[in-house]
């Protein structure tokens with residue numbers, strides 16, 4: 430079922446066409462990666478879906494509803510979630526407290542008085558942490574967790590908003606290769622089991638070709654290819670776009686075709 434429809438988006442900054450004729454869809458439960466060399470327009474497209482940027486032309490529909498001009502907050506309420514880094518100031522709080530804060534905020538309750546809030550949504554928070562395999566770390570301060578585990582908490586925080594569509598900007602940046610695969614396997618299985626569409630940008634080609642169901646390639650603001658990881662990897666235009674980085678599109682060792 431089509432969840433997100435992006436239709437003919439255009440965006441320019443002064444003389445720079447950062448996005449043009451950008452059209453694609455994301456289905457429920459599908460992982461779609463947006464890739465391209467630096468400056469290709471990935472963030473621009475991503476931010477037009479998230480609501481941080483308004484397109485000059487074109488439409489963004491979620492579940493058939495036009496959200497092109499909706500604020501990020503309104504999109505969030507309609508089901509567009511986004512992963513955010515656990516803020517430095519929240520690192521001293523436990524994993525559960527971080528998720529509880531997200532639940533309090535989603536439920537639009539005051540979080541000004543922390544003491545009474547401590548128990549609010551505790552069970553739900555632990556349940557969300559269990560979905561990302563972090564139940565046992567519920568009471569551990571995020572500052573004491575390994576980086577990959579903090580990323581899982583961030584995923585639980587994003588899930589607190591019950592997103593239909595999850596936007597992940599460079600989700601594995603700064604992670605070790607094995608941690609990257611674990612996080613993306615987890616994301617893919619949650620997306621599939623809960624019917625969440627995932628749109629992510631990523632520079633790491635192992636993550637892209639190992640975890641995306643479909644890949645969209647941008648170059649100078651335009652989609653130059655889209656398809657399965659193998660289709661995209663074989664595409665001559667894509668190979669040329671990555672010229673000078675001839676190993677970027679190689680299949681990671683031991684991987685079978687997607």
Ligand SMILES: Nc1ncnc2c1ncn2[C@@H]1O[C@H](COP(=O)(O)OP(=O)(O)OP(=O)(O)O)[C@@H](O)[C@H]1O
Nearest residue numbers: 442445446447465466467468469470471472473474
């Ligand atoms: N706010 C802005 N003002 C002016 N130009 C911008 C702005 N945002 C993006 N651009 C330009 O638009 C083009 C696309 O940028 P964008 O950040 O979307 O690319 P990207 O693919 O995300 O790049 P990277 O991989 O380096 O993050 C670039 O030429 C960039 O310089």
